[in-house]
Amino acid sequence: MKSRNLIPYLQAAPLAIVLFLFLAAPLALVLVVSVFRNKLFVGLVPAFTFENYFSILTNAVNYQLYLSTLKFTVIVLAVTMVLGFWIAYFLVFHVRSLLIAIGLFLVCTVPFWTSNIIRMISWKPLLGREGLVNTALINSGVIDQPILWLLFSDFTVVLSYVHLFTLFMIVPIFNSMARIDKSLVEAAVDAGASRWKVIWNVIVPLCKTGIGLGSVFVVTLVMSDFFVVAVMSGGLSGSVSSGVFFDLGILNYPRAAANSIVLLAIVVLIAAGILRVVDVRKELTG
């Protein structure tokens, strides 16, 4: 009888070991290294100093990076939330055949399983100075000079984020919406609620969890991104993670580590704030 009680531990052990070796321990080391000193040509020097954090907090460029990341996060969150909600709503409440709804849902999710870098690069032949969009606009006489901000600008960065991350909003919202009992909607309609009242007072509150989970994903993805912002802004914009990336490039591991800890703290605070309102475990099993 005793050995049966050990079984869950044996089953969970591989997961626990991997998460310890490749998540918890590395994270602890990042924390340790963040108080080390960096010495030119020597590298890491064990120490206990807060100068890396001090250097981050007193650097005006860093505040700009944080501000720019915050700006992208807010814009992308708003766009993906609106898009994600209405697409999920369409699939759940407007497509009558379940099989077609699942098919269309998969059409939205397939790009998730393909390369983000390739999807990002594929905007280049469309948006460049001689790209398809500019060529089409010039040929049709709408403009006579190519629009330069289509590629390598904040616009391109937001476009790429929305392109890459909207499905992280669609999937959890679709998941909560699909579980809404249709008779609730019918009851609200019978009681005289208008379409908008039903959406706002019945459907939105019932997919709060989905919206919350989607927001956690989008916020984390945007905040931890460094390559979309590097490639698609043409080096004109940066993010917190590109600060980390830059520090790694000049082999300043302690400051990269300190920067990572600050970034992680902010991400965790935002995620915890959102998750306070929603019960993830219930959403998954319930």
Place this chain on the structure above:
Amino acid sequence: MHKHQKRPWTFYVLATLFTLFVIFLYGPMISIFILSFQGPTGGLVFPLTDPGFHWFGALFGQARTGDVGGAFGRTLPLALAVMVATVVISVAAGLAFRRRFFGSSVLFYTALASLIMPGLVLSIGILVAFQFLGLPTRWYSSAFGAHLSWTLPFGLLIMFAVLSRLDPAYEEAAYDLGATRWQTLTQVVVPIVLPGIIAVSLFGFTLSYDEFPRSWLTTGPQNTLPIEIYTMTTTVTSPALYALGTVTTIISFLAIGLALGSIGYIQHRRRNKKSF
């Protein structure tokens, strides 16, 4: 019952929105597929001149584009290994989580934390950990672990969803008929949750195959494909880049097609069996 009802006007608005979104999602991808067939003198943008397979040949032929062949030779085995490990570990952990055990909440939330951990931060941590232990970073060791920390939470969440719908009566029936624990697992539980296992495989394979931030500092001297592609975006200014994009995307689509196709096939067969 509401088959004959007139569709509300919002249907048409949202159907248009959905169509535009799908074009937005796939349009750029399609444009680089087309441009990868650019002729030898063709540029990075339309029009397509003298189309052919020139850049696909250039991809594996010239040294100029880097070690694409070698990168494929590392990325595919890595993705397959990550896939197998993800399935085994997630299924085992999924079974464990059906009961509350000491530390189950901590483990569950650690796995979720892995999902929101910035890949670059994890990359730094694993690099420093390997340096600390005096081990070299390699695609088959450090990158393998880095990828697992990304694929396992997805695997675990899928197994959570699948196993929570599994009726324990099936297992109890198997025990009552004298099956051992192992027989019950392999002949009752696994066949029932097979579609879920295929989904976990799909996540394990494709997420590893395309992973960039977690690979950045962990692959060591020999690059995997996403890093090779990232390097190419700054050094290669020919349609060879598009050809590479097309090839990797075709591989992803094959994996997706195989997984979704077999899930669909299993569900179809089950529906047909239930009908008599």
